Amino acid sequence: MMEDYGYERWVEYIASVFKRLGVHPTSMVDIACGTGNMTIPLVKSGYEMIGIDSSEDMLYVAKEKAFSMGLSIPFIHQDIRNLSLHRPVDAIICMCDGFNYILSDQDLLSVFSKIYALLNDKGILLFDISSYYKLRNILGNNLMADASEDISLIWFNTFDDKDDICRMDLTFFVKKESAYKRFDETHYQRAYRLNDIKNFLLEVGFTKIEVFSPFTFESPKVKDNRWVFIAQKL
Numbered sequence: 001m002m003e004d005y006g007y008e009r010w011v012e013y014i015a016s017v018f019k020r021l022g023v024h025p026t027s028m029v030d031i032a033c034g035t036g037n038m039t040i041p042l043v044k045s046g047y048e049m050i051g052i053d054s055s056e057d058m059l060y061v062a063k064e065k066a067f068s069m070g071l072s073i074p075f076i077h078q079d080i081r082n083l084s085l086h087r088p089v090d091a092i093i094c095m096c097d098g099f100n101y102i103l104s105d106q107d108l109l110s111v112f113s114k115i116y117a118l119l120n121d122k123g124i125l126l127f128d129i130s131s132y133y134k135l136r137n138i139l140g141n142n143l144m145a146d147a148s149e150d151i152s153l154i155w156f157n158t159f160d161d162k163d164d165i166c167r168m169d170l171t172f173f174v175k176k177e178s179a180y181k182r183f184d185e186t187h188y189q190r191a192y193r194l195n196d197i198k199n200f201l202l203e204v205g206f207t208k209i210e211v212f213s214p215f216t217f218e219s220p221k222v223k224d225n226r227w228v229f230i231a232q233k234l
């Protein structure tokens, strides 16, 4: 499902963000790291990484992938709403919707505040989220399907305008020998307004905040699928 996200492109983009800001982070934490699709290429690029996620299943896959590549990466089971680290770090990233899974303003503000406290001076918080437009107008109240030989997916979404939450009911059929096994999952993603996120970042202490269209240093647009936020602790 994540094939189109462009992880290698993100690795290059993250390096270009650091260069632009004149920082050289060594220690970095990938929060809501999933199966390590971003953590692992960043380790290969020379960063000292920790991966954090609340799903043991995702972390199991991340650990297996790292092990099979001969990489030793600490993957920690933690809910980022209770984020804690042994020592401050130079950068924290949260890629591909991690913060859309934080459903309330209060929780997001609290996560940002914890992140701010855990960053070294000049430390960077970099994340991308699905835009309000994408969750409300493209995914929301829509039915999608995708079929290939090994896996088929039916994806039914409803958007609640009262709380700006997109509920995604996913049904997978995964090929197992001569039959298909069915799996069901429900995801909830919160659609945030760009300015609300900016204000939360300001509220917890970040003074330098930039927002871009993905893979660019151009101003974000309302109809972008994603927005990239870069906040620095100065």
Ligand SMILES: C[S@@+](CC[C@H](N)C(=O)[O-])C[C@H]1O[C@@H](n2cnc3c(N)ncnc32)[C@H](O)[C@@H]1O
Residues within 6 Å of the ligand: 002, 031, 032, 033, 034, 035, 036, 037, 038, 052, 053, 054, 055, 058, 078, 079, 080, 081, 094, 095, 096, 097, 098, 101, 102
């Ligand atoms: C769409 S995946 C993105 C994974 C990864 N960042 C990537 O780019 O491949 C979202 C991830 O957020 C994790 N997640 C959701 N809520 C979380 C929370 N409160 N604390 C930690 N991880 C969370 C999920 O378990 C899932 O692995």
